[in-house]
Amino acid sequence: MKFIKLIIFLIIVLFISGCWDRSELERQAYIVAIGLDQGRDKNVEVTYLIANPQGGGGPEVGTAQGEPPSEVITLEVPDIVAGLDLLNATVPREINFGHISTLIISEKFARGEQLIYNLDAAIRERQTGRKTFVIVSKEKASDFIRGNKPLLETRANKFYDFMRIRLKKIGIVGPAKLHYLLKRTESKDELFLAAYATVAKKEGKGKKQGYEDDYLPGEIPKKGGNPTQIIGSAVFKEGKMVGRLTGEETRLALLLRPHYKTASMIFTFPDPISKGYRVTMRLKKHRDSELKLDLSEDDPNIKTTISIVAHILAIVSGNNYTDNLQKQELLKKSIEDSLENKIKDLIDKTQKDFRGEPFLWVLEARKKFTTFSEYRNYNWIGRYPYAKVEVKVEVDLKGFGKQVTPTGHRID
Amino acid sequence: MKSIVSFFKKIRDVNNKSTDRRNKKELISSKLAVNLNRIKEIFVYPKNQDFKIRKISIKSISRVGVILYLNGMVDSKKVEEHIINPLQEEPCNDEKLTNIDLINKVINVSIADEIDTFQEIKKKILDGRTVLLVDGSRKAIYMDTVGFSYRNVEKPTAETVVKGPKESFSESTQVNRSLIRKQLRNEKLITEIMSVGESSPLDISIMYIDDIASPDLVKKIKKRVQDIKADVVQNIAILEQHLEERPYSLVPTVLYTERPDRVAAFLQEGHVVLVDNSPAALVLPVTFWSFFQTAEDMYQRWAYGNFIRLIRLLALLTTLLAPAAYIAMTNFHENLLPTDLLLAITATRENVPFPVIIEVLLMEISFELIREAGIRIPNTIGPTIGIVGALLIGQAAVDANVISPIIVIIIALNGLSSFAIPNTSLNYMIRIMKFIFSFSAYLFGYLGISISLTVTLSYLASIKSFDVPFLSPLSPYYPSSGDTIIRPPVWKQWLRPLNIYPQDKQRKEKVEGDDSND
Numbered sequence: 001m002k003f004i005k006l007i008i009f010l011i012i013v014l015f016i017s018g019c020w021d022r023s024e025l026e027r028q029a030y031i032v033a034i035g036l037d038q039g040r041d042k043n044v045e046v047t048y049l050i051a052n053p054q055g056g057g058g059p060e061v062g063t064a065q066g067e068p069p070s071e072v073i074t075l076e077v078p079d080i081v082a083g084l085d086l087l088n089a090t091v092p093r094e095i096n097f098g099h100i101s102t103l104i105i106s107e108k109f110a111r112g113e114q115l116i117y118n119l120d121a122a123i124r125e126r127q128t129g130r131k132t133f134v135i136v137s138k139e140k141a142s143d144f145i146r147g148n149k150p151l152l153e154t155r156a157n158k159f160y161d162f163m164r165i166r167l168k169k170i171g172i173v174g175p176a177k178l179h180y181l182l183k184r185t186e187s188k189d190e191l192f193l194a195a196y197a198t199v200a201k202k203e204g205k206g207k208k209q210g211y212e213d214d215y216l217p218g219e220i221p222k223k224g225g226n227p228t229q230i231i232g233s234a235v236f237k238e239g240k241m242v243g244r245l246t247g248e249e250t251r252l253a254l255l256l257r258p259h260y261k262t263a264s265m266i267f268t269f270p271d272p273i274s275k276g277y278r279v280t281m282r283l284k285k286h287r288d289s290e291l292k293l294d295l296s297e298d299d300p301n302i303k304t305t306i307s308i309v310a311h312i313l314a315i316v317s318g319n320n321y322t323d324n325l326q327k328q329e330l331l332k333k334s335i336e337d338s339l340e341n342k343i344k345d346l347i348d349k350t351q352k353d354f355r356g357e358p359f360l361w362v363l364e365a366r367k368k369f370t371t372f373s374e375y376r377n378y379n380w381i382g383r384y385p386y387a388k389v390e391v392k393v394e395v396d397l398k399g400f401g402k403q404v405t406p407t408g409h410r411i412d
Numbered sequence: 413m414k415s416i417v418s419f420f421k422k423i424r425d426v427n428n429k430s431t432d433r434r435n436k437k438e439l440i441s442s443k444l445a446v447n448l449n450r451i452k453e454i455f456v457y458p459k460n461q462d463f464k465i466r467k468i469s470i471k472s473i474s475r476v477g478v479i480l481y482l483n484g485m486v487d488s489k490k491v492e493e494h495i496i497n498p499l500q501e502e503p504c505n506d507e508k509l510t511n512i513d514l515i516n517k518v519i520n521v522s523i524a525d526e527i528d529t530f531q532e533i534k535k536k537i538l539d540g541r542t543v544l545l546v547d548g549s550r551k552a553i554y555m556d557t558v559g560f561s562y563r564n565v566e567k568p569t570a571e572t573v574v575k576g577p578k579e580s581f582s583e584s585t586q587v588n589r590s591l592i593r594k595q596l597r598n599e600k601l602i603t604e605i606m607s608v609g610e611s612s613p614l615d616i617s618i619m620y621i622d623d624i625a626s627p628d629l630v631k632k633i634k635k636r637v638q639d640i641k642a643d644v645v646q647n648i649a650i651l652e653q654h655l656e657e658r659p660y661s662l663v664p665t666v667l668y669t670e671r672p673d674r675v676a677a678f679l680q681e682g683h684v685v686l687v688d689n690s691p692a693a694l695v696l697p698v699t700f701w702s703f704f705q706t707a708e709d710m711y712q713r714w715a716y717g718n719f720i721r722l723i724r725l726l727a728l729l730t731t732l733l734a735p736a737a738y739i740a741m742t743n744f745h746e747n748l749l750p751t752d753l754l755l756a757i758t759a760t761r762e763n764v765p766f767p768v769i770i771e772v773l774l775m776e777i778s779f780e781l782i783r784e785a786g787i788r789i790p791n792t793i794g795p796t797i798g799i800v801g802a803l804l805i806g807q808a809a810v811d812a813n814v815i816s817p818i819i820v821i822i823i824a825l826n827g828l829s830s831f832a833i834p835n836t837s838l839n840y841m842i843r844i845m846k847f848i849f850s851f852s853a854y855l856f857g858y859l860g861i862s863i864s865l866t867v868t869l870s871y872l873a874s875i876k877s878f879d880v881p882f883l884s885p886l887s888p889y890y891p892s893s894g895d896t897i898i899r900p901p902v903w904k905q906w907l908r909p910l911n912i913y914p915q916d917k918q919r920k921e922k923v924e925g926d927d928s929n930d
Binding site: 003013021022023024025026028030032051053054096098099101127129155157158161 | 761
């Protein structure tokens, strides 16, 4: 009898229980990237990149011949989320926001007031993740998404995912998560570095000699391949874009972050002996940099020491920096000076142009105060532009590669 | 009302009568003819062709006697050589010889004794003994001549090992007990015999080590065996079902094992073992770990033994949770999947007309079908079933867009894992429970899985096998050698698991270098 009661109870549970959240995978449309542009009046133009599971690649069973890998739709709506239902006017599936991995904002929109409130709306929707990669495009976001034609990746999401991971590793783009943007906007004391990108219209036209990383998107002398260029950062202050950094400046900004570590950044430096030549090396930062803050005076006193390990990759001039210790010392000194000068320029730029710092020094500064209100009263971001900053770079020449002496090297 | 009362009265009367008849002892008279008639009546003699009566004149005491036995239950050569020949051939002419003297001096059988009731005679003959009735004596003699046929000792079929003894129990109590004693040469190893079943009793040997097993436990088990009210208990497998405390539960509380070495190991920990003419023995009380562990875990070296245990734990969890996790993931938590995997699964699902739950059930049931068919199918065509099943249900179903390929992977993995669960009872339990888990995942996603898991774990923690908590010594905690999910090296296992309440708590003195169990 008890058993029968239990069975009846279980059957009732089956019928009254809710499975409202349940939906089959194939009945959903997965948006993998979203673009934001300024629309008419206060509207925004939202571009949705919807992945097509059957489009290209994948197992034989799950591939539909001739279907494109993604669908791009642009809608003009009051905010990001408002378009969810309207999208169903053309897309027959339930819209899923959970897999958005990239957010593309046009520079024009990013410099406006409206951006941060729009992002707020997106975060309010529970599906969207805070890990989203933030890219600022020089042109309209819808043009960027449509113009991006990755040749190696078929699936719509993969290009952005791989780019995010790779760029973060080499440092020409910072860790540009949406979470950091929101966090730093709220804290008001830090700058956020979003990835900066463009779909270059003209190929191979470099505006200047930027060597290995000193470019803004669109400036790289490059021919062929995907027209997209993602390099450098768009600097955000209080939820608004206020400026930009080149790839090199972004790298230096990251190196200045006390806890930032990197396994590989390829840099070139002018050869101290043979003018016009450059020495290529891979820089590694394994250790936290030393950071000393003195906040006792009106203007903060900042001293930081960055220790870097350098591996020589190429010496095009043929100078023997490997055997000759005096030359090595010369090279080391020149690298340190070169880095210090560049960093000084960057700090000047942040103090004068942005009036804020993206180096996360504020986290260290915050530790100096016992209460939050004391820290607030100190007004870090207000004082930073007047701070005295001393930066010291310590380079440790370590690796010389498999070939130690230069092949055709002159005897000296 | 009256009629109901009278009905119950009648039932009680019938019950009383039958117990009376069984309990009444009928003594043997001194007249051979009277005794013989009674016995013929008991065994329905002329009709029953297997019942043999052979008259002999016993030369040594110059009297007439009768030898009684059941054809097929005795070794007839033994009866001839060791009973009939000596009785007939050795004249001694001493009329004062008693039955005892006959046993002592004449009969050449190792076990023989006197009995004096018809009940005993019946029982002995049914057990395969030969009974000798002597004219003028109020006692009968039974002689051990058991000779029914049984299988040789063969390799275990369900609990195979790569390293370790390869003997399994056979269909003979004698052989089974000898296999156990061979493994465990202990003078305190006791065998007590009890019979179960009323109309055709079954002899059960209860074995335990006298100075280790808890006396309360032995008493309780003996009482439970005694309390079994059944007409016939055919063998150990049926006895298992009579013994267990929760007949409707999915969880087994008695261990059925075909390995004498496992039985010996359990005896040494203070468990009690039941043996009869079945190719397996029952071990009780048991814990979850007894079902989860295998003999090989202990035979393989420490690292290898623990490795296979962890693999089996993984297999157990996969069997239980893989389909449920897949259902939950694809129906509720698609945002948990990496985008690439999500798109890959979605791509293959786009042409499939069924929801995930139907897909899973379809494949699960097909797999269970293959499995059941594989056991029932005659041996000669056995191997084909696997090929047919795999080909037909796997590849063809995918090609026909009835199911998605990922389901085949999940069900195949799940099926393979289920084969790694060592004990048949535990195996069935997990396989039935996986459907419950799949269904709760279908209803509530991971919330449903966690609810089911919580309920399952609480239930396992609450049940007991002969007063021993099922998850002990892990939970509730009892001192033990820690042989649960993983095991310590053999030299560290000096402590018996105290959840079985052994009288002697240590196997040996605590060894130097072992800092556990402090």
